[in-house]
Amino acid sequence: MNAPLLEVKDLRVEFPTRRGTLLAVDDVSFCIAPGEILGVVGESGAGKSLTGMAIIGLLEPPGRIAAGEIRLEGERIDNLPPERMRRIRGRRIGAIFQDPLTSLNPLYTIGDQLVETILTHLDVGRDEARSRALQLLAEVGIPAPEVRIGHYPHQFSGGMRQRVVIALALCAEPRLIVADEPTTALDVSIQAQIIALLKRLARDHGTAVMLITHDMGVIAETADRVAVMYAGRLAELGPVREVIHQPRHPYTSGLMGSIPKIGSVKRHSRLVQIDGAMPRLNAIPAGCAFNPRCPKRFERCTAERPEPLQVGNALASCWLYADGPR
Amino acid sequence: MPTDPANRALVQLLDVGRDFDVSRPWLNRVLEGAPRQLLRAVDGVSFEVRQGETLALVGESGCGKSTVARLIVGLYALSRGRIEFDGLDLAAPGTDAAALRRRMQMIFQDPYASLNPRWRVRDIVAEPIRVLRLAATPQAERERVTELLRQVGLAGDDGEKYPHEFSGGQRQRISIARALSGNPEFLACDEPTSALDVSVQAQILNLMSELQERLGLTYLFISHNLAVVSHIADRVGVMYLGRVVELAEAERLFAAPRHPYTRMLMDAIPDLEMSGKSRTPVAGEVPNPLAPPAGCAFHPRCPHANARCRAERPVLAGPATAAVACHAVEEGRL
Numbered sequence: 001m002n003a004p005l006l007e008v009k010d011l012r013v014e015f016p017t018r019r020g021t022l023l024a025v026d027d028v029s030f031c032i033a034p035g036e037i038l039g040v041v042g043e044s045g046a047g048k049s050l051t052g053m054a055i056i057g058l059l060e061p062p063g064r065i066a067a068g069e070i071r072l073e074g075e076r077i078d079n080l081p082p083e084r085m086r087r088i089r090g091r092r093i094g095a096i097f098q099d100p101l102t103s104l105n106p107l108y109t110i111g112d113q114l115v116e117t118i119l120t121h122l123d124v125g126r127d128e129a130r131s132r133a134l135q136l137l138a139e140v141g142i143p144a145p146e147v148r149i150g151h152y153p154h155q156f157s158g159g160m161r162q163r164v165v166i167a168l169a170l171c172a173e174p175r176l177i178v179a180d181e182p183t184t185a186l187d188v189s190i191q192a193q194i195i196a197l198l199k200r201l202a203r204d205h206g207t208a209v210m211l212i213t214h215d216m217g218v219i220a221e222t223a224d225r226v227a228v229m230y231a232g233r234l235a236e237l238g239p240v241r242e243v244i245h246q247p248r249h250p251y252t253s254g255l256m257g258s259i260p261k262i263g264s265v266k267r268h269s270r271l272v273q274i275d276g277a278m279p280r281l282n283a284i285p286a287g288c289a290f291n292p293r294c295p296k297r298f299e300r301c302t303a304e305r306p307e308p309l310q311v312g313n314a315l316a317s318c319w320l321y322a323d324g325p326r
Numbered sequence: 327m328p329t330d331p332a333n334r335a336l337v338q339l340l341d342v343g344r345d346f347d348v349s350r351p352w353l354n355r356v357l358e359g360a361p362r363q364l365l366r367a368v369d370g371v372s373f374e375v376r377q378g379e380t381l382a383l384v385g386e387s388g389c390g391k392s393t394v395a396r397l398i399v400g401l402y403a404l405s406r407g408r409i410e411f412d413g414l415d416l417a418a419p420g421t422d423a424a425a426l427r428r429r430m431q432m433i434f435q436d437p438y439a440s441l442n443p444r445w446r447v448r449d450i451v452a453e454p455i456r457v458l459r460l461a462a463t464p465q466a467e468r469e470r471v472t473e474l475l476r477q478v479g480l481a482g483d484d485g486e487k488y489p490h491e492f493s494g495g496q497r498q499r500i501s502i503a504r505a506l507s508g509n510p511e512f513l514a515c516d517e518p519t520s521a522l523d524v525s526v527q528a529q530i531l532n533l534m535s536e537l538q539e540r541l542g543l544t545y546l547f548i549s550h551n552l553a554v555v556s557h558i559a560d561r562v563g564v565m566y567l568g569r570v571v572e573l574a575e576a577e578r579l580f581a582a583p584r585h586p587y588t589r590m591l592m593d594a595i596p597d598l599e600m601s602g603k604s605r606t607p608v609a610g611e612v613p614n615p616l617a618p619p620a621g622c623a624f625h626p627r628c629p630h631a632n633a634r635c636r637a638e639r640p641v642l643a644g645p646a647t648a649a650v651a652c653h654a655v656e657e658g659r660l
Contacts, residue, residue, distance in 0.1 A: 043523035044494075157611055187386035187550070190611060192594040214523060217553075217596030244598060258528035260557035261598060262580050270535070271528035271557065277493050 003074075004031035005208040006055070006176050011068035011078075013050050013059065013232075015281075022281040024050050024063065026232040029308075032176070035206040037198070039223030039240065041216060041255075043278055047232040048212045052178045054078070055210070056095050057085040072176065091121045094169030098181035100161035103168075104153040110137075110164050111149035114171060121172035136167040140197060159190035166197065173205065180212045195222050216259055220244055228252050231278055231289035238314025248316035251290045288319065296320060335374035335410075336512055336544050337398060337430075342407035344368040344393055348616070365615055367393045369568040371407075374646065375512070380538065380545040382559035382576070384552055384591070386612055390568040391548045395514040398546065399432045411512075428458055431505035435517035437497035441489040447500055448485030451475065454508040474503040479533060495526035502533065506541070516548045531558055552595055556580050561647070564588045567615055567623040574648045584650045584660070586628045622653065630654040 013025035025047040032038045040048045053059050055070055057077070070078040077088060089095070097103050105113060114133035118124065124132070130149075137145035140163040153161060162182065169177055179198065183191040199222055202209050211223055219226050219240060226243050228236040228251065236249040247253040257272025276293045279285060285292055291301040300319045308315040309322065345364045354360050368390040375381045383391040396402045398409060400416070400423070409416050411426045431454075434440040441450055451471045454460075461467035472482040478499040489497055498518060505513055518534070519527040535558065537543060549555050555562055556576055563573040564585065572585040583589045610627040613619055622640050625631040634653050642651040654660040 043525060159611055187612070188552075188591060188594045189386065192596070195596070215596065216524070217598055220598045221596040255525060256598075258525045259598065260528075260531070260551075260553040262553050262556045262592075262595065270532050273528045273532055274525045275529070277495065277526065 003033075005034045005036075005073060006032045006210070007069070007071040007074075008051070008055065009069045009071075011051065011054060011070065012066040013047070013054050013063055014066040015063045017062075020282065023066075023284070024232050024281060025054065027068070028229070028232075028234050029068075030227055030234070030237055032208040032210060034175070034208055035202055036225065037202050037209040037211055037223045039219035039226040040210060040212045040229060041214060041219055041226060042229035043214060043255075045231075045278055045281070046229040048229050049180050051229070052095075052180050052210060052212050055176075056089055056093050056178050057082075058089075058095075087121075090117065090174070091172045092175050094172075094174035094177045096162075096165055096169050096177060096179040096182045098184050100158060100165045100185065101153065103165045104161065106153050109150050109152055110156070114149070114164075114168060117168055117171040132171075133167075136170055137164070140164070140167045140170070141193070142167075159186055159193065162186060162190075162194055163197070166194070166201075170201070174207065176208045176210065177201070178210045178212070181214070182211070183218060184213065184215070191218070198222060216244070216256065228255070231284055232281070233289055234308060234315075234317060235290065236314060236316045236318075237308065238312070238316075242312060242314050246312070248311045248314055248321065249290075249318045250294045250296050250320075252316075254293075254295075288317070333376040333378060334413075336377045336412060337375040337546070338410040338413075339374070339394070339398070340372050340408045340410070342368060342371045342394070342397060342409060343405050344390075344397055344402055345405045363616060366568050366618070367615070368397065370641075371565075371568075371570050372642070373563055373570060373573055375544055375546055377511075378538075378542055378544055379560040380547055380558055381561050381563065382547040382549060382555040383563045383565055383570075384549055384555050385565035386550060386591075388567075388612060388615060389565040391550075391565050392516050394565075395432065395516050395546055395548050399430050399514050400427055401432070428508060429510055430512040430514065431508060431510040433498075433501050433505050433513060433515045433518045436521050437494055437501055438521070440501055441497055443489055445488075446485065447475070447487055447489065447492075450489070450500060451485065451503045451507050454504065458508050460508065470507070471503075474507055475500075477506065477537070478503045479529075493526075494522050495529055498522060498530050499533065502530075502537070506537070510543070512544045512546070514546045514548070517550070518547075519554060520549065520551065527554070534558065552580075552591060564591070567612065567618050569623065569651065570642055571624065571652070572650045573642065573646065574650075578648055584648075584655050585624075585652050586630055586654070586660070587624045590627070622651075628654075630660055632659075 009029050011025055011028045015022045015024055028051055042048045054065055065078050069076055111133055115129045118129040118132055134145045142148050142163055183194050198209060201207050223240045226240045227234055230251050236243055236252045247256050254272060254274040274293050287302045287304055288306050291297045306317045306319045308317045311321045344367050346367055348365045349362045350360045371394060385391050397404060414421045416423050416426060448471050451474055452467055455467055455470060461470055471485055475482055475484055480499055519530050547558055559576045562576050562579045563570045566587050572588045583592050619626050621636045621638055625635040640651040640653050642649050644650055
């Protein structure tokens with residue numbers, strides 16, 4: 001594998017509250033190579049969005065990075081002053097959020113927003129910026145860019161708006177794109193178009209993509225590797241095929257079993273269900289965070305927290321593999 | 327539970343339509359000469375929901391599937407057509423519509439918005455019992471609420487808590503308990519699991535199947551998620567721009583979709599089984615419902631459209647187990 005473009009090591013994000021400190025992201029480590037799409041899945045509250053926010057330096061106070069390192073192309077970016085980080089964000093890291101309407105300023109035409117972003121980050125003149133904006137709109141698949149560049153966000157449909165947001169994220173040719181639920185607000189037919197677009201970008205530009213979503217189907221279609229998060233911790237990390245077809249962590253197996261699948265399940269049979277719910281951050285159990293819901297729990301799980309262990313090509317944080325093949 | 331064609335129709339829609347007035351305000355119409363504008367949210371929809379079955383309606387946002395559910399339970403008034411419940415026309419002068427409506431209930435998508443945050447769960451679940459006067463004594467009411475909470479997998483003393491003390495999945499259980507408290511036969515479920523995480527969604531879907539079996543409920547299940555629909559439905563109606571374009575038994579629909587729009591939807595679902603499969607990219611978007619295309623509403627996106635599709639609107643034809651509204655299918659071109 002190439003040298004990683006993004007390296008996250010032992011990242012911890014915490015929220016100090018009056019009743020004690022909540023650990024929202026707990027010792028998470030992973031890396032993304034150039035041109036690679038890493039999917040990050042988990043249920044709400046698993047810490048996947050906060051991990052993304054920590055990387056782009058947009059954690060909402062009082063949330064803060066308590067420990068660990070984030071390196072972009074070898075350079076540490078987690079401890080930069082806000083002004084330096086602001087220049088990296090947009091220039092070297094692009095961000096795409098779930099709701100395309102709130103990511104765009106309703107009072108400016110999309111052309112103004114694109115040109116402004118390009119002028120901020122690149123050393124080009126206004127005319128060149130405009131022609132680059134047109135080129136970007138065409139690249140993300142907006143028909144008749146010469147006309148559309150003068151339109152306001154409300155004149156676009158949801159899918160088209162998300163394309164504009166992607167064009168904005170691409171303005172300065174970032175090396176890394178953090179996409180947080182980019183297709184969740186969209187209909188399936190539009191979702192498929194956006195997924196195809198993200199894949200093409202990673203392939204053609206060698207852009208690394210961190211794709212955060214709760215939708216395993218989107219991950220299966222898009223990602224090269226996938227990280228499964230649970231209660232702020234990494235449960236499993238591995239090549240997407242392996243994690244989907246041969247999940248190692250009991251949480252991943254439960255998660256995969258609970259997804260209804262077309263055709264493969266007999267109708268009206270019961271779905272696999274993981275009883276209970278993910279623990280709240282103020283009540284994470286000792287040992288493995290999943291142990292109260294785990295069908296394969298044994299003594300060690302309630303006492304000791306598992307480290308990520310190598311199983312096949314994947315890492316699984318589960319004591320089942322403590323004596324298995326390394 | 328397989329659909330038995332001998333089962334009677336519990337709910338029947340006959341050429342149902344609903345328009346929404348989306349005109350600009352009166353003053354603008356007068357000063358600017360802006361015309362009145364009607365949005366045909368639902369247009370010419372006919373189908374039946376049989377006793378004991380689950381009929382699902384799928385489609386993308388704005389296709390009118392939620393409007394159909396709301397029309398049936400009476401949250402919206404009809405613009406055209408007729409809805410019959412148990413053979414009786416809900417709008418006919420002689421019908422006691424209120425008595426019929428008691429036999430249906432609705433479950434909403436957002437369990438955070440559909441429960442009153444200032445009420446205890448016990449009161450939320452008891453409200454239909456009080457309104458419909460189903461309990462003779464406060465003691466009987468309390469027992470019934472406890473029973474309902476147990477039935478949906480909550481503890482009896484959860485009734486003393488407020489909605490904010492529960493997670494999304496538990497709140498949806500409360501919504502289900504409330505819907506069941508009036509002893510309905512028919513439940514209109516509008517995206518009941520869309521706001522939930524997958525593992526919680528599995529719990530709710532399993533619960534709904536159990537309740538259906540135990541209480542003999544009939545479901546109209548609205549969802550945009552085809553995988554969920556394939557899991558829970560006996561029959562599936564696919565909607566596009568306010569019309570039903572295909573209505574078939576779930577197994578048949580998912581094995582061999584016939585309408586080009588249904589095929590497109592199936593193609594667009596991210597596939598868990600084979601990562602890296604190439605799929606035909608779906609072109610275009612749902613057209614503006616204020617100015618729907620003439621003829622078949624799907625023709626601008628349809629690879630099989632011809633002159634007839636552009637001019638003449640296809641009607642849903644075929645038996646209730648495999649009906650489709652498409653000229654190409656009818657002519658045997660597809």
